[in-house]
Amino acid sequence: MPRPSTAVGYRALLLVPGVARAFAAASLARLSYAIVALAFLLTTLRATGSYAVAGLALGAFGAVGVVAPLKSRLVDRRGPRRVLPALAAAYATALLATVAAAYAKVGEPAVYVAAALAAGLAAPPVGPSMRAIWAELVPEPDGRQRAYALDAAVEEVLFAGGPALVGVIVMWSDAAAALTLSAALALAGTVGLAFSPAAGARARPTSPARSSLVGPLRSRDLRTLVGAVMGFGLGLGQVEVAVAARAEQAGQPGATGYLLAGLAAGSAVGGLVWGRLTHRRRTSTYLIGLALVLAAGSAGAAVMPALPGLGAVLFAMGAAVAPTLVIAWLVADRLVPDAERVEAGTWINTASNIGTSLGTALAGFAVERASAATPLLLGAGAFALTAAFVAVAGRRRFDQVLGARR
CATH class of the missing domain: 1.20.1250.20 (MFS general substrate transporter like domains)
Structure with missing residues (x-):
């Protein structure tokens, strides 16, 4: 632990x-x-x-x-x-x-x-x-x-x-x-x-040790990491739209900002707490665990009837967001030469943004065709699939990079 x-x-x-x-x-x-x-x-x-x-x-x-x-x-x-x-x-x-x-x-x-x-x-x-x-x-x-x-x-x-x-x-x-x-x-x-x-x-x-048109993406391990981060973004994008729809349905559209601020506040607190800890388990174990926390939070938000309760769930859920990014940045650092560090880190941000954009678009259709709760359930599914992806494709790759600290 x-x-x-x-x-x-x-x-x-x-x-x-x-x-x-x-x-x-x-x-x-x-x-x-x-x-x-x-x-x-x-x-x-x-x-x-x-x-x-x-x-x-x-x-x-x-x-x-x-x-x-x-x-x-x-x-x-x-x-x-x-x-x-x-x-x-x-x-x-x-x-x-x-x-x-x-x-x-x-x-x-x-x-x-x-x-x-x-x-x-x-x-x-x-x-x-x-x-x-x-x-x-x-x-x-x-x-x-x-x-x-x-x-x-x-x-x-x-x-x-x-x-x-x-x-x-x-x-x-x-x-x-x-x-x-x-x-x-x-x-x-x-x-x-x-x-x-x-x-x-x-x-x-x-100059990088080996120049390439795709830059650090020539690393299969980094491509795997980028895919995992995109999965996290896909889930988060759906959560954001669903929260806006829930607030609108409750007749309090202005509450959207407060609810999403709660998610961000949870992320800030989670990041600071995470940074204060020494982690002894494998990197992939933490990524899988954080994805499952987000999946549970998204599913819980889908069935939460009142906005105050939704805000509490979002705050708790947010605590897993910043740690996920911190792990991704640390892994990316180790996967590439120092001369490609900025570009590798940018791929993490870009993957998150692309995933979020896709999730937002999917959530818009889901709200119109079903209900405000549907994107939250889809988001839970996206997080769960991301956990499975890391377990299958990333376990050895990421653990070989950081490993268990002793």
């Missing part, structure tokens, strides 16, 4: 020379990402008057996220200081172009879709870049686990609070102001991260 670790604590991690500055900068950029989706949606909606156009623009922004590993490959090979600021400048420019079009009352849908595509293509890989810095500065396994847990917890808190911040800004100004703030945060945070002293260790260009 896991037990408390005597490794360096969270406060001590932030006192590692260079970490605080880099992490603060990365957090600013991540807050930009927490704001941008809702701010872009509302800005486009007000400018065009069309939910369809706003949804199409936001979908375009998310769809081009599949190129994120290629951007991360540039960071690996050319260094963060040459790549991240350029991407941040292009990203902020695309967002500000959207703001300018909205204030000029441009109603042409193509303008907003094109801006969304440009922003999505340029979005800097901040999270993977920060985790590569963690890996350089905290090489000891337990310390790195704790660093990744802190990283995941802070990201969860930011993404839970981002939409609320947009709501406050819209109350006092408008969505375009929130989008302007997102652009400013992205530019300041990403440039601050790239030029932080901690990024200096990765400032020099590197």
Whole structure:
């Protein structure tokens, strides 16, 4: 069983020379990402008057996220200081172009879709870049686990609070102001991260030991891990839509934000607790166990009649989310050379996002054709299948990478 670790604590991690500055900068950029989706949606909606156009623009922004590993490959090979600021400048420019079009009352849908595509293509890989810095500065396994847990917890808190911040800004100004703030945060945070002293260790260009068009995906083990993470995302995407549908059916659509914030809060707490423990079982055992916890939580949420009870289940269920990502990042680190670390970490995020998008689309059909509980049951099935996939395809692969710590 896991037990408390005597490794360096969270406060001590932030006192590692260079970490605080880099992490603060990365957090600013991540807050930009927490704001941008809702701010872009509302800005486009007000400018065009069309939910369809706003949804199409936001979908375009998310769809081009599949190129994120290629951007991360540039960071690996050319260094963060040459790549991240350029991407941040292009990203902020695309967002500000959207703001300018909205204030000029441009109603042409193509303008907003094109801006969304440009922003999505340029979005800097901040999270993977920060985790590569963690890996350089905290090489000891337990310390790195704790660093990744802190990283995941802070990201969860930011993404839970981002939409609320947009709501406050819209109350006092408008969505375009929130989008302007997102652009400013992205530019300041990403440039601050790239030029932080901690990024200096990765400032020099590197070359992988064996160049390949598919990069780290040439590793069958990494492909297996990516498939497992996609399965987790598939389940979570269905949960998010189902929660919104349940709140709507209960006549409290505003409760959706609070319920999903509970899921994020559970994830943050779970990540911090997980990082404080020393794990002595096999990596695959933990992944299977976490998938089964998520399956049980999703099934329990499907039969929970009242929203307060649903919130409690979601909080408990969320406790398994961040630990899953932490394990995936740690395994990915060990599967690839250091020179491909950013790209490998980005594949974990990309797999999660693709799975979530597929789950969201499937859940929409399930709600319309059946009930709000159906996606939760489908999500439980997706998590259970992921557990089976790890048991069959990943047990030896992942355990050979990390093994049981002694």
